[in-house]
Amino acid sequence: MKRKVIDREALRALYPPVDEGFERDMRHMLRTLPEREEQPMKKKSLTAVVLAAALIVALAATAVAAVFSRAFYEDVADMEHDIGYYTVWTLEEKQRMIGMMVDHGVIGEDDALAKLRTGSGEAVETQIDALMTERYGRADAITLVGMLEKELGELRDWSQEDKAWYSQVLLDSGLIGDNEEVFMMPGEQDIPPEEAVRIALDAVTDANGLARGALDGSEIHWDFRIYADEMDTEKPHYEVQIEGEISALVYISGDGRILGEADGEGYQSPWEAAEAERAAEQARAMGPEPLLRAHREGMAPLEAQEIAIDAVSARSTSGIVDEWGSEQFTPSIEKDVWVRSAAALADGGMLMTGLADGQAALFSERVTGERVPFAAVIEPTGAIRFVKPLVGRSGTICGGAQDQDGTLLMLLEEETDGASAYIQIRMTPAGEIVSEDRLPAQSDITGRREEGDHFWMVGVGHGGMVVSCTSGPDNDVHYTQLDAQARPVFSIVVPQKDEFTPRITVTDTGYLLTGYDKASGMPFMRRYDMQGKQTGEDVMLPELAGLKLNIEEIHADGTVRVKGRTEFSAKTSTIAILTADGQARDKWEIEEDFSVESVSCRLPSGERIEARLHRVSDALFDKHLCIARGEKGETLCYPLGADTGYWMIHGIAPVGEDKVMVIVRVSREEELGGNRLNCTRGIAAVIVNL
Amino acid sequence: MIADAVFSAQAEAMIPVLHRVCMSILHQRADAQDAVQSALLKAWEKRGSAKPESFRPWLTRIAINECRNIQRRRMRVVPTDSFDEGEQPQDIGLAEAMDALPEKLRTPLLLKYMEGFTEREIGASLGVPLTTVKSRLFRARRALAQALGEEVELR
Numbered sequence: 092m093k094r095k096v097i098d099r100e101a102l103r104a105l106y107p108p109v110d111e112g113f114e115r116d117m118r119h120m121l122r123t124l125p126e127r128e129e130q131p132m133k134k135k136s137l138t139a140v141v142l143a144a145a146l147i148v149a150l151a152a153t154a155v156a157a158v159f160s161r162a163f164y165e166d167v168a169d170m171e172h173d174i175g176y177y178t179v180w181t182l183e184e185k186q187r188m189i190g191m192m193v194d195h196g197v198i199g200e201d202d203a204l205a206k207l208r209t210g211s212g213e214a215v216e217t218q219i220d221a222l223m224t225e226r227y228g229r230a231d232a233i234t235l236v237g238m239l240e241k242e243l244g245e246l247r248d249w250s251q252e253d254k255a256w257y258s259q260v261l262l263d264s265g266l267i268g269d270n271e272e273v274f275m276m277p278g279e280q281d282i283p284p285e286e287a288v289r290i291a292l293d294a295v296t297d298a299n300g301l302a303r304g305a306l307d308g309s310e311i312h313w314d315f316r317i318y319a320d321e322m323d324t325e326k327p328h329y330e331v332q333i334e335g336e337i338s339a340l341v342y343i344s345g346d347g348r349i350l351g352e353a354d355g356e357g358y359q360s361p362w363e364a365a366e367a368e369r370a371a372e373q374a375r376a377m378g379p380e381p382l383l384r385a386h387r388e389g390m391a392p393l394e395a396q397e398i399a400i401d402a403v404s405a406r407s408t409s410g411i412v413d414e415w416g417s418e419q420f421t422p423s424i425e426k427d428v429w430v431r432s433a434a435a436l437a438d439g440g441m442l443m444t445g446l447a448d449g450q451a452a453l454f455s456e457r458v459t460g461e462r463v464p465f466a467a468v469i470e471p472t473g474a475i476r477f478v479k480p481l482v483g484r485s486g487t488i489c490g491g492a493q494d495q496d497g498t499l500l501m502l503l504e505e506e507t508d509g510a511s512a513y514i515q516i517r518m519t520p521a522g523e524i525v526s527e528d529r530l531p532a533q534s535d536i537t538g539r540r541e542e543g544d545h546f547w548m549v550g551v552g553h554g555g556m557v558v559s560c561t562s563g564p565d566n567d568v569h570y571t572q573l574d575a576q577a578r579p580v581f582s583i584v585v586p587q588k589d590e591f592t593p594r595i596t597v598t599d600t601g602y603l604l605t606g607y608d609k610a611s612g613m614p615f616m617r618r619y620d621m622q623g624k625q626t627g628e629d630v631m632l633p634e635l636a637g638l639k640l641n642i643e644e645i646h647a648d649g650t651v652r653v654k655g656r657t658e659f660s661a662k663t664s665t666i667a668i669l670t671a672d673g674q675a676r677d678k679w680e681i682e683e684d685f686s687v688e689s690v691s692c693r694l695p696s697g698e699r700i701e702a703r704l705h706r707v708s709d710a711l712f713d714k715h716l717c718i719a720r721g722e723k724g725e726t727l728c729y730p731l732g733a734d735t736g737y738w739m740i741h742g743i744a745p746v747g748e749d750k751v752m753v754i755v756r757v758s759r760e761e762e763l764g765g766n767r768l769n770c771t772r773g774i775a776a777v778i779v780n781l
Numbered sequence: 782m783i784a785d786a787v788f789s790a791q792a793e794a795m796i797p798v799l800h801r802v803c804m805s806i807l808h809q810r811a812d813a814q815d816a817v818q819s820a821l822l823k824a825w826e827k828r829g830s831a832k833p834e835s836f837r838p839w840l841t842r843i844a845i846n847e848c849r850n851i852q853r854r855r856m857r858v859v860p861t862d863s864f865d866e867g868e869q870p871q872d873i874g875l876a877e878a879m880d881a882l883p884e885k886l887r888t889p890l891l892l893k894y895m896e897g898f899t900e901r902e903i904g905a906s907l908g909v910p911l912t913t914v915k916s917r918l919f920r921a922r923r924a925l926a927q928a929l930g931e932e933v934e935l936r
Contacts, residue, residue: 095929097875098936102895105876109800113814117796117821121789124825271849543934545919561919 149403155336159242161256163195168235168264177223177233182216189219235266247312251276252282254314262319272316275327281345283312284329291331291341294349310334315345323609325656430774432490433742434753435692436520439471441744441754442499444491464488466501466518469754471746473776477522492551498525498575500556502548513546514579515556528577530558536571536579537562552597552620555580559595570595570602572623581623596642601626604642605653614640614655616673630673638665644691650676668725679723690743692751699724700781702743702753716740716755718779746778753777783831791836792821798837798896800846805891806848806884816851820844838898838905845888845906878928886921889914894935 102242128773186208193200193208207219220230227233227241236246239257243249249257254274261267277284291313292306310336313477317327329343343349430445444466464487468476481488481503491501499518504511513530533544539562549557555573562569570583583602585593593606602619616630632640638655643666645651651669667678689703701719737755748751756774783791790923799820802812824831831839879887892898892906904914926933 095875095931096934097894098935099895099897101872101875102879102891103801104871105879106801106804107810109797110810110814113817114796114800115816118793120818121792121821121825124789125785541923543922545915547915 160195160197163191163197164235164239165260165264166191166195167238168260168266171235172264172266178230181460182211182219185216185219185223189222199730235260247314251314271319273319273322273327274316277315277327277329277345281315282347284315286347287343288313288331290343290347291329291333291755295333295342306333364574379657416500430739430741430754430756431488434492435744436468436493436499437497438520438742439746440476440520441469441742441752442491442493443467443469443742443754443774444488444501444542445774446487446721464503466491466499466516466522468520468522469752469776471744471750471752471778473752473778476520479518479522479524481516488547490548492548493520494551494555494575496714500551502530502546502556502558504546511544513544513558515573526576530573530577531579533560533562536560536582537569539563549595550597557595557597557602568593576709582622583619594641595658596645598645603642603645603651605642607639612637614638616651617670630671632669632675634675634678635665635667681724685700690740692743692745694745694751694781695748700743700745700751702751702779703738704740716753716777717754718751718781720781749781751779751781753779783828783833783836784829787833788825788828788831788836791823792840795837795840796821799841801820802841802888802891803848803893804906805879805887805895806845807851808880812851813848816844816847819847819850823847835902835905838902840904841892841898841906866869874929878925881928882921882924886917886924888919890925890935 170184170188171586174180177185177188180188189204189208191196193204198204207215209221223233224230227238236257240246240695243253246254246257247440251274258267258272258274261271262273282290287728288311292309292311292744293303296303296305311327313591315327315329317325326345327524328345331341331343333341341349361599430443431538432445433441433443436442446464455523464481465650466481470476472488487504489504490501491499499520501516501518503516503632505514510609515526515530516526517525517528518524530544530546532541534541537560541562544560546558547568548767549559551557553572555568555575556577557572559570561567568585570585570745572580572582574580583595585595585604585605585606593604595602595604598618601621602623604617604619605614606617606629607614611631614632615638616632618626620626635655635658636652639657640653640655643652643654649671651671652666654664654666655663655667663680663682665678665680668676670676689701690698691701693699698720699722701724703717705718705723741754741756743751743753753776754774755777796817799817800813803816803820804810807813807816814904820840824840824843827843879891882890887909889903892903893900898906900914900918907914920933922933925935
């Protein structure tokens with residue numbers, strides 16, 4: 092079969108380059124924005140002017156409809172779905188539209204119109220086009236929403252009932268876009284819109300130090316919505332827009348919580364931004380040490396040693412990456428080191444895998460080096476036992492862990508001539524490569540013709556690595572046990588429920604899977620033996636209904652610790668200890684931002700130690716490391732860190748009886764070129780004395 | 782918080798990227814320019830919420846939302862032959878195959894292979910979890926190969 096190579100340039104050639112004049116205008120606009128901020132900005136007129144002019148003419152010349160008929164627009168939706176947009180309609184279809192308009196009383200019929208409905212030829216079609224464009228604007232705006240906005244005004248200003256009806260029409264007709272908003276009426280369990288608006292106003296007034304009621308004269312728009320592709324997994328939320336002396340957009344959940352990130356990662360409402368900036372200023376003014384001391388009040392002091400792992404730090408010249416010249420450094424943070432995994436070793440060390448990047452500038456596309464995968468073992472003292480740069484490998488590392496016999500297993504996705512090949516690397520704990528074995532092709536595992544190979548590393552156990560891939564029209568998940576030479580032993584195939592991936596964990600006696608039955612909204616557990624055969628029936632978990640579960644730990648007594656949340660962006664997670672038959676022996680909720688990860692281990696005494704990230708304040712993104720002791724992580728919380736900054740947490744391992752080592756990646760704000768940038772990053776082992 | 786000078790420098794560098802992404806969604810140069818300009822202005826207004834480490838997906842997300850606003854007001858789906866006259870791509874077959882992909886598959890594919898976004902950046906740009914990005918990329922590659930009727934190597 093032929094093989095077509097599609098590279099970046101081939102894709103870019105699909106789309107015309109940005110017009111030089113436009114790009115120049117935009118650059119000028121961006122450079123002068125700070126100067127113009129005091130003046131009201133006007134959007135540059137492009138096609139909008141043409142459209143606006145057409146609409147003005149149409150408004151003047153078109154009679155306002157005497158009747159607003161929902162049934163008419165439902166018919167329009169069906170036509171749009173069945174035959175596309177007006178621009179591709181035939182004369183007969185346009186005449187059908189005119190007929191519908193008359194039948195529903197949208198326009199009145201006269202002799203001339205009757206002739207248009209039954210006539211033929213180009214002249215008739217031209218007259219119908221003229222009538223339609225006069226009424227609705229340019230031809231490519233003759234769409235369901237375009238026509239509705241002509242009648243009802245901008246969608247933003249419609250009543251929520253009209254918006255909800257419009258969304259239902261889209262859903263019923265199949266016109267809804269994947270990422271399109273779906274407007275809904277708030278349910279009985281949701282707070283009323285007046286309360287949502289009040290919460291939003293109070294939040295913004297408080298954040299800006301205003302008296303309550305100060306923004307009451309503002310123009311307020313609200314709606315209640317969800318995105319179409321999230322309807323099965325998320326809950327609708329309010330979006331409240333405040334326009335006045337202070338403009339703000341606040342997202343509020345149906346139960347009245349302010350959702351700062353309802354619109355996705357990286358977004359803050361203006362209220363949150365103001366809060367964050369004020370807190371950041373306060374933190375900067377105070378300095379990091381007093382801030383941390385304040386956090387430690389009432390807590391036992393905790394000593395820790397931070398040991399930079401320089402050999403894999405972004406600024407290191409040794410081992411993996413080249414130092415970048417200062418002249419190459421633009422205000423970007425892309426030159427970096429990523430940690431893919433950090434797994435505890437039997438001898439107390441940690442196996443760390445990752446990628447080092449030589450790319451100097453994210454936005455200028457000046458690439459000075461390739462990403463280099465690496466493996467490293469960190470001693471319990473924080474010292475580096477070895478760093479193994481996999482120089483010459485072009486690709487990415489998927490993770491690594493130690494097998495029961497002590498061998499280190501890593502999975503590398505190698506790109507050779509544009510194709511991905513997956514390589515299992517076996518290494519001794521001293522860093523000597525024992526073997527490199529290529530995984531079988533995905534098609535050999537799934538028995539289907541596949542487009543390339545795409546594997547994920549799930550874990551290690553039972554004599555080899557466990558990998559997963561998806562296949563088939565329903566994206567069935569194949570969990571495949573490999574042997575020591577990366578040959579498949581068997582696969583456990585799990586039907587994929589939409590886009591929710593079931594999770595499997597290697598246990599001493601086989602495998603444990605958690606899934607989610609979408610029809611009943613109930614999670615379940617399923618066990619497999621060491622040959623991959625299901626043992627027993629699925630154990631349904633009604634006490635955890637609505638939760639998508641991850642297995643956190645399997646205890647020696649057979650109980651399972653799971654963590655679940657109802658939706659991706661939920662601010663709380665539920666922890667449960669489940670007996671083998673699915674009874675929740677204990678269950679509790681924790682406050683947890685979905686972006687915050689935690690890792691845990693057990694000391695030789697059996698005590699559970701969890702390392703998690705802790706925000707310096709509710710409004711700051713700066714996080715530092717926090718150690719929690721005990722099953723519920725509630726015993727004590729010790730903030731650590733010599734400076735505030737952005738922490739990422741990758742792995743934890745016990746060190747002796749009373750210490751843990753945590754592998755973290757830290758970035759801090761620095762002054763660079765007159766700007767404060769979050770640009771310094773490094774990897775560190777933090778040894779915590781408990 | 783991102784400094785104004787840094788915002789301007791990084792946003793300027795993003796103009797060609799945003800233009801390509803908007804063209805891939807809207808297909809009409811004038812619409813794409815509208816979307817880019819609106820996105821830059823909105824980003825400037827919202828720059829207080831921008832973080833340097835996630836600036837690229839943050840700005841891309843705003844631009845994609847602008848595209849959707851324009852789609853909603855005009856057409857939700859644009860026919861594949863709607864390129865402006867004289868701007869037909871050379872590889873018509875590839876262009877048609879790309880346009881045959883649903884937008885939810887096409888956009889992540891282009892962000893990854895045309896713009897070099899990481900999967901996490903794609904997730905942030907589209908507001909979907911990482912697992913969803915992986916799933917959509919996989920399905921997009923497979924659908925593209927089916928549409929082209931031959932095996933595909935994306936580099």
